[in-house]
Amino acid sequence: MWACRATGCRHWMHDKNWTWRQAIDYFLAHVATTEYHATSEGGRYISWPGQALAYKIGELKRKPLRQRAEKELGSGFAVRECHDAVLLDSSLPLSVLEKQVNVGIDRKKIEERSWTQRGPMPETATLLVSCPDQKGLVSGISSFIFRQGGNILQSDQYTDIEAGIFLARFEFDLDGFLTPRDQIADRFRPLAQEFGMKFEVHFSDHIPKIALFASRLLHCLEDLLQRQRAGEFKAEIALVISNHPDADQIASRYGVAFEHFPIRADNKRQQEAEEMRELKSRGVELIVLARYMQVLSEDFITAYPNRVINIHHSFLPAFVGAKPYHQAFLRGVKLIGATGHYVTMNLDEGPIIEQEVVRVSHRDSIEDMLRKGRDLERNVLGRAVRLHLVHRVLTYGNKTVVFD
16 A cells, blocks of 8 residues: 655646656656655655655665656556545555545645644643442543543553542643643542542643762763653653762762762761752752662652652662672572652652563573663663653552553
8 A cells, every 4th residue: 555645646646747657657657756755654765855755664675766656556546535645555456546536635624734744732731549349430520621622542440349439531632722831730620529539630731850960870860861862751861960070970970969978877868858859950850770779768759759769779678778689690580670750758669650571591690680781771760750751650558540
């Protein structure tokens, strides 16, 4: 199945009074002669000089388009609309094409839109809800959004039957919403009180500020900085904090402020107080411990409930504490893992956001496990941070529900 943007074949048909067959023949002979050079969701795309664009659904061998297209379209083709493209399907005869050529195709819409560039994403709000399970919850929440003129774009729900807890995530379009965004929480509160709900409202255009904490192992720190630069996180990394000076160079390379707070047993409380003042002055909302090898105090954790994410280098609850890979090596395990979790007062026992494992064997040394473990830590921490930033994690008790 091939797609040709309307600015190609339709342009030729209109100006030269060609049939579709003539337009496609010209297209194959004079335009579509280059090989594909990049990938797109759902398949491969081919580009060439000019405005037209061809698209192959599924796999495409690296060969000139014309040779492949002539073979597949030789028996005729039909046309239908798919987003902003005209799809040419070789499974139907040419006679069907002649009847369908102008059916269901909005010429203006097709010509105004680009295959590779979509319009801006709509401004949305995300409502997170948890409460005792009872009848009418979904109806009440969806009716509230409907009455306010909102359109629900995504909704997820889960009921923990044993605990009797209902959890849900609703994302809705704010275009035409009757209540100003700064009043949505107040307007929703009576319904929340009726059902005993805990709830949060987040907005898609809000850019939260993050602080990264690290010590001497810097692979997770650099990975997060790179992900943010690549646009994977819709957030601003406002600050890097470390109890060692080693991370200064990496932070500077990414243009992020760096603060060094040496911590000893006799100055830990004072230094944490200074760190918290720095975080508050910069408006930091999320703290990520990227292999930060200090245990945070109760005051620190209490100030940021469910807003401190840690990467633990083992598949919790196994091998808590220091040197888990060494513990795993001594036990002869066949799997090692990494865990991204929220920080609580119980060391390495906070609600788990994300985990991953990799197989190991008796042939793997401690150094092999450390190397494999570092890859896991990068991936798991990156996913945990992103899930938090897009508001897909709900906590209850010491557990999470992740609507991924």
